[in-house]
Amino acid sequence: MNRNVLTIVVGAVLVVIFALLLFVFQVRQSEVAVVTTFGKPSTQPYDKPGAYFKWPWPIQKVYKFDGRIQNFEDKFNETLTADQNNLITTVYVGWQITNSPAFLNHFRDGSVPAAQTMLESMLRSANIAVVGKHPLSDFVNADPKALKFDAIENEIEQQVQNDLRTNDCGIQLEFLGLKRFGLPESVTQTVFDRMKNERQVLINKEQYEGEAQAQKIKAAADRQAAETIADAEADATRIRGQGEAEAAKMLPVFQQNPELANFLLRIDALQQSLNQKSTLIFDERTPPFDLFSRLPTNSPPQHE
Amino acid sequence: MSDDQEHHDHGHPVPPVTADDTGSQALAEALRSSFAIVKVAMLLMVLAFFGSGFFQVGPQEKAVILRLGRPVGEGKNILLGPGLHWSFPYPIDEVVKIPITEIQKVSSSVGWYATTPEQELSGEELPAGPSLNPAVDGYAITADRNIIHTRATLYYHINDPRRAVFDFSSGTNLTYSLAGVSNAVQNALNNALIYTAAHFNVDDVLLLHVNDFRDAVLERVSDLADQEQLGIGIDNCEVESVPPRQLREIFAQVTTARENRIKALQDALSYENQKTNSAGAQATTIIAAAEAARNRYVESLSAEAKRFSDLLPKYESNPSLFAQQTLVPAMGQMLTNVQDKIYLSERVDGQPRELRLMLNREPPQPKTAANP
Numbered sequence: 001m002n003r004n005v006l007t008i009v010v011g012a013v014l015v016v017i018f019a020l021l022l023f024v025f026q027v028r029q030s031e032v033a034v035v036t037t038f039g040k041p042s043t044q045p046y047d048k049p050g051a052y053f054k055w056p057w058p059i060q061k062v063y064k065f066d067g068r069i070q071n072f073e074d075k076f077n078e079t080l081t082a083d084q085n086n087l088i089t090t091v092y093v094g095w096q097i098t099n100s101p102a103f104l105n106h107f108r109d110g111s112v113p114a115a116q117t118m119l120e121s122m123l124r125s126a127n128i129a130v131v132g133k134h135p136l137s138d139f140v141n142a143d144p145k146a147l148k149f150d151a152i153e154n155e156i157e158q159q160v161q162n163d164l165r166t167n168d169c170g171i172q173l174e175f176l177g178l179k180r181f182g183l184p185e186s187v188t189q190t191v192f193d194r195m196k197n198e199r200q201v202l203i204n205k206e207q208y209e210g211e212a213q214a215q216k217i218k219a220a221a222d223r224q225a226a227e228t229i230a231d232a233e234a235d236a237t238r239i240r241g242q243g244e245a246e247a248a249k250m251l252p253v254f255q256q257n258p259e260l261a262n263f264l265l266r267i268d269a270l271q272q273s274l275n276q277k278s279t280l281i282f283d284e285r286t287p288p289f290d291l292f293s294r295l296p297t298n299s300p301p302q303h304e
Numbered sequence: 305m306s307d308d309q310e311h312h313d314h315g316h317p318v319p320p321v322t323a324d325d326t327g328s329q330a331l332a333e334a335l336r337s338s339f340a341i342v343k344v345a346m347l348l349m350v351l352a353f354f355g356s357g358f359f360q361v362g363p364q365e366k367a368v369i370l371r372l373g374r375p376v377g378e379g380k381n382i383l384l385g386p387g388l389h390w391s392f393p394y395p396i397d398e399v400v401k402i403p404i405t406e407i408q409k410v411s412s413s414v415g416w417y418a419t420t421p422e423q424e425l426s427g428e429e430l431p432a433g434p435s436l437n438p439a440v441d442g443y444a445i446t447a448d449r450n451i452i453h454t455r456a457t458l459y460y461h462i463n464d465p466r467r468a469v470f471d472f473s474s475g476t477n478l479t480y481s482l483a484g485v486s487n488a489v490q491n492a493l494n495n496a497l498i499y500t501a502a503h504f505n506v507d508d509v510l511l512l513h514v515n516d517f518r519d520a521v522l523e524r525v526s527d528l529a530d531q532e533q534l535g536i537g538i539d540n541c542e543v544e545s546v547p548p549r550q551l552r553e554i555f556a557q558v559t560t561a562r563e564n565r566i567k568a569l570q571d572a573l574s575y576e577n578q579k580t581n582s583a584g585a586q587a588t589t590i591i592a593a594a595e596a597a598r599n600r601y602v603e604s605l606s607a608e609a610k611r612f613s614d615l616l617p618k619y620e621s622n623p624s625l626f627a628q629q630t631l632v633p634a635m636g637q638m639l640t641n642v643q644d645k646i647y648l649s650e651r652v653d654g655q656p657r658e659l660r661l662m663l664n665r666e667p668p669q670p671k672t673a674a675n676p
Binding site for chain 1: 370372373374375395398414415434435436437438439442443444445446447448449450451466469470471472473480484487488491492494495498499501502503504505506528531532548550551554555557558561562564565566568569571572573575576579580582583584586587588590591593594595597598599601602605606608609611612613615616619620623627630631634637638639641642643644645646647648649650656657659
């Protein structure tokens with residue numbers, strides 16, 4: 001009796017566990033699930049984590065997909081820009097399954113590679129359409145206002161987003177960006193040649209400008225130095241003029257007796273001029289040698 | 305237990321007497337002991353069931369408990385650090401282990417020519433061809449349509465582990481790692497590199513505004529990380545840019561030309577400095593000389609005037625005597641200074657003497673072409 005109760009309890013627990021395994025399934029945080037009833041997907045997506053009820057196989061079947069953002073990038077796309085430049089671009093996207101029933105409907109068994117193939121072709125056509133609308137100057141430009149980098153990315157993203165919506169494949173883009181853009185291999189060589197020329201121009205410019213600048217500074221320095229000296233000489237002349245003006249004030253002193261002044265000046269002049277290395281020739285009339293003429297001599301001129 | 309107890313209690317008041325009873329008693333004994341074994345086994349199983357909930361987290365990893373698929377904890381608390389932890393056994397709880405280090409690092413994958421770190425270290429890079437193949441060689445195009453190589457390394461940390469682990473796919477459905485978010489960060493970094501290069505002129509990237517370029521890359525990565533909600537915090541970003549190897553030499557020449565220009569400019573400035581200083585010194589000398597000359601002139605003249613004033617009364621009293629008195633000593637003094645003195649005495653006949661002088665102090669210059 002009691003033993004029977006125990007058996008029944010244990011049996012019941014086992015049945016409950018078995019039933020739970022059959023009738024309940026878990027959806028993880030990272031997953032989205034869809035339940036099919038006799039192969040027909042439910043309309044309700046199971047995109048929140050938790051435990052859910054289902055009828056056991058073969059009535060209902062559970063498909064689980066990775067509900068996280070998946071990184072994907074397309075291959076090289078060579079596209080003509082609006083101004084006939086060949087541009088090679090690669091775009092990266094983050095995409096996510098947002099509607100699992102639609103995803104399962106659209107791709108057999110919810111195949112991710114199939115979804116990626118579709119995404120790639122959508123990216124390619126969007127790329128061609130958008131890049132073809134823009135000249136190269138929209139991609140690279142020093143003027144931030146003229147650069148349309150973000151706008152181009154947005155346009156591509158919009159177009160792909162629209163395509164995805166029209167197709168109703170349960171996928172949504174989370175983000176999209178240009179991963180790289182380049183030029184065809186043959187073009188890089190011409191770019192190199194142009195860069196080389198530009199560098200050469202730059203080298204010459206640096207040389208000539210440098211020389212000109214240095215020359216300018218030196219010339220300015222020379223001029224300034226000359227000006228400084230000229231100013232100083234002007235000042236010197238003015239200073240000497242001051243001296244003469246002061247001297248002029250003393251003129252009345254000498255004017256008391258110009259004769260004496262004249263006499264003194266002549267004596268000074270004489271003294272200065274006969275300083276050295278000079279030869280003087282006198283005759284008897286020059287004082288003080290006139291004394292000689294009055295001396296008695298041996299000659300007999302008086303007797304005649 | 306109570307069942308067993310009751311069973312014992314029932315057994316004692318009616319002691320068995322027959323052989324049949326002995327057989328059933330033996331059976332009951334056997335059942336009892338096997339029940340005991342089952343009980344022990346069940347106890348062990350219960351212990352094992354809860355014991356299986358213990359798990360260990362290693363030093364370079366973290367763990368997350370998913371309870372019915374939902375991470376336990378909020379924000380950074382969902383990550384369990386190294387050590388021993390316990391969770392309910394599957395299918396209630398599920399333990400997910402994720403390799404996470406404190407600082408994440410990712411390098412850009414576009415913008416650099418084909419090389420490997422080993423080749424770079426050993427200096428055995430493949431020689432550059434005449435052109436760049438877009439399939440192997442990465443590069444960026446600058447605003448002035450120059451080609452440069454540029455690469456970046458980004459250091460970041462995970463701010464939002466739930467977002468990083470559960471919102472970015474790491475490839476397969478059942479694995480959890482940071483590969484997905486790391487891939488997204490790398491793409492953001494790649495995008496930031498080519499986006500920023502498209503804004504900058506080649507000289508700014510390589511030489512003039514290297515730091516601005518790096519800051520712009522960093523800003524773009526931060527913007528993208530916010531936009532795409534990567535749940536990361538950026539710590540640092542290193543950017544390296546070089547001209548194409550095909551043009552390395554001519555780029556170096558530009559640098560040399562720039563340096564030469566700076567040097568020429570410095571030379572000119574030092575010339576200017578020297579010239580100005582020496583002119584200033586010369587000007588000072590000129591003015592000082594003029595001032596000295598003025599002072600000397602004025603002083604000597606005033607001395608002269610004083611002497612004049614002193615002599616004037618003497619002169620006025622007898623001009624002729626004064627003249628004699630002044631002239632004669634002066635002559636005496638002069639004559640002592642004079643080198644040659646020639647005295648011509650009066651001729652006997654009283655006529656003036658004629659004197660011829662050969663003035664030939666300087667030798668006559670020889671005739672040349674310059675001096676006809």
